[in-house]
Amino acid sequence: MSSRTPLMAGNWKMNLNHLEAIAHVQKLAFALADKDYEAVEVAVLPPFTDIRSVQTLVDGDKLKIKYGAQDISAHDSGAFTGEVSGPMLAKLKCAYVAIGHSERRQYHGEDEAVCNAKVKAAFKHGITPILCVGEGLDVRKAGNQVTHTLAQVDGALQDVPAEQAETIVIAYEPVWAIGTGEVATPEDAQEVCGAIRRRLAELYSQELADKVRIQYGGSVKSGNVAAIMAQPDVDGALIGGAALDADEFVKIVRFRDQ
Numbered sequence: 001m002s003s004r005t006p007l008m009a010g011n012w013k014m015n016l017n018h019l020e021a022i023a024h025v026q027k028l029a030f031a032l033a034d035k036d037y038e039a040v041e042v043a044v045l046p047p048f049t050d051i052r053s054v055q056t057l058v059d060g061d062k063l064k065i066k067y068g069a070q071d072i073s074a075h076d077s078g079a080f081t082g083e084v085s086g087p088m089l090a091k092l093k094c095a096y097v098a099i100g101h102s103e104r105r106q107y108h109g110e111d112e113a114v115c116n117a118k119v120k121a122a123f124k125h126g127i128t129p130i131l132c133v134g135e136g137l138d139v140r141k142a143g144n145q146v147t148h149t150l151a152q153v154d155g156a157l158q159d160v161p162a163e164q165a166e167t168i169v170i171a172y173e174p175v176w177a178i179g180t181g182e183v184a185t186p187e188d189a190q191e192v193c194g195a196i197r198r199r200l201a202e203l204y205s206q207e208l209a210d211k212v213r214i215q216y217g218g219s220v221k222s223g224n225v226a227a228i229m230a231q232p233d234v235d236g237a238l239i240g241g242a243a244l245d246a247d248e249f250v251k252i253v254r255f256r257d258q
């Protein structure tokens with residue numbers, strides 16, 4: 001484990017309405033103590049319709065839980081039905097936004113150019129991107145996971161200046177491990193997370209690469225998080241299913257106790 005502050009982020013995906021979101025965040029807030037926030041940054045990524053409610057709760061009770069969105073439009077405003085813009089998310093004080101999640105890539109055809117535009121949109125509005133990258137099963141079976149994932153990193157960071165890139169979070173999520181119960185081994189996670197950090201050093205500088213937090217995502221649970229977090233280039237986790245269970249998510253935040 002590195003000296004970078006780990007980021008444990010719960011990606012709720014399309015789960016929990018705004019009332020359930022309030023109850024869930026209240027439960028997290030009740031369970032988490034100052035020492036948890038000192039050791040780990042904790043964030044939730046609810047559906048768009050929940051964000052205002054989460055913001056009101058976090059602001060009102062001065063909670064230390066960060067929150068963000070699961071997607072952002074590449075456009076600031078205009079005729080883009082169904083999209084939500086950077087200025088809108090910034091107005092709700094979103095700290096983070098997931099970009100290029102494999103479900104966005106798979107179901108909405110998001111490619112590197114789209115991810116690149118969204119990364120730029122997030123930075124433009126002061127929101128930290130959590131750039132999601134990772135290979136599918138066929139690519140893994142062919143042994144091309146590193147090449148594939150680094151091409152996604154290269155594409156999304158095209159023309160992103162160092163002063164922005166140094167704050168990005170990159171989530172390595174092998175698609176075959178998402179929601180399947182198939183977790184990559186800690187060595188699998190380290191192989192690709194380490195390669196991502198080396199690529200950041202090539203694209204920018206070693207100093208910058210050493211600052212960037214690289215998460216692992218894919219069937220993370222309290223029972224496997226400690227071994228994954230023990231890897232030198234893994235600085236947190238992007239958690240899907242297990243983040244919907246407040247008790248389990250708190251255990252993941254407290255990975256050092258597992």
Ligand SMILES: O=C[C@H](O)COP(=O)(O)O
Binds near residue numbers: 101180217218239240
């Ligand atoms: O964004 C989270 C990932 O897709 C992981 O989801 P999962 O923990 O349910 O496998």
